[in-house]
Amino acid sequence: MHNSDNEKLNKPSEAVKNEPNDALSALWQAQTVTTINLDEVKASLGSERTKQRWYMVLDLLMIVPGIYVFFKYWDNMSYIAQMIILFISISSLPFLAYQLWLRSEAAFYKNAQTADHLAKLTKQIKNNVRIAYMTKHSTWIGMAFGAGLALERLFSGELTSEKLARMVVVMSSISIVMLMWYVWAHKRQKRFERQFETLKSMAQQR
């Protein structure tokens, strides 16, 4: 499809002053263009909305295990275990709020000026770098907390040898998952760093 739509150059009075609509504009307008597939747009829009809603549900579900542990085992926990669970639960809430905010931002495109959009996007990617970094390190910190919790129970005599063996298996399995999570978060961090550099150079090239 060539430039057959009815949007043409504005009248000279509306067009850029003191800059004649020269051959360059005519040449630009004559370039080959692609037709937008509206059915595909509608379908993508629908699936994108559904996907975003599911992501938000999943984000919210991530705190369910914490809440479950909180209410189910709270009375049976030692003071240290209670503090650890409380710390993890409270520290995860800002992440959840930020994650939900990011999703809502992504869901609604705004007609911001490009300079503002670029600045905001750069800031957002910078935050993503930080989050990926923190997620990466939260894996081994989480494991350290878990090990601390297990040791605390062991030394307080709450663990039988059978329970201890089961815990070692569980901890080993979690370690493997955490290792995979660490690698995934590291890759995300590196990707966001590259995006950040790209945006920074875009903003600097004036």
Next chain:
Amino acid sequence: MQEFEDVFAQYGALLSRVANSYEANEAMQQELLQEIAIAVWQGLSRFKGDSSVKTYILKIAHNRAVTHVASQVKRLDTHQYDHDNIGSDGFLSTTNSPEEVSSQQQSLERLLHAVRALPLQPRQVLTLSLEGLSYDEIADVCGLTKNHVGVILKRARHSIMQEQPHA
């Protein structure tokens, strides 16, 4: 719904040219155009009539393109496409002899190549100008002052004219 479709019928080519100014590869152009169309569709539902529809959708389109360029670093460096001399659309292919392509196509190739080689701001200002936007409108889309638009446009045109001496 019909309103949205009318907007796309009217400004579809404009949006496609925005995509072309950011991506040289045909497949990537289509992908970006689709992303832009989705963003515009979402954005139109919140259009309050503060500006012209054209300016409004151009803001959304350029913002989406900027996000797209940043997100492409996970796949391929976009600049790799920008300087790729062998576009899948064949525009920049060196295998075609000059006789095989029209003079206008050759000029277009040079123009598009030169436009994509510009940094973001001059590229945006120039292409908006080529779409017939006034200084005020360009300033509104880009977040610049009117004077700044004039300076950037002059430089961009100078840069392009070096590539397009006959345009």
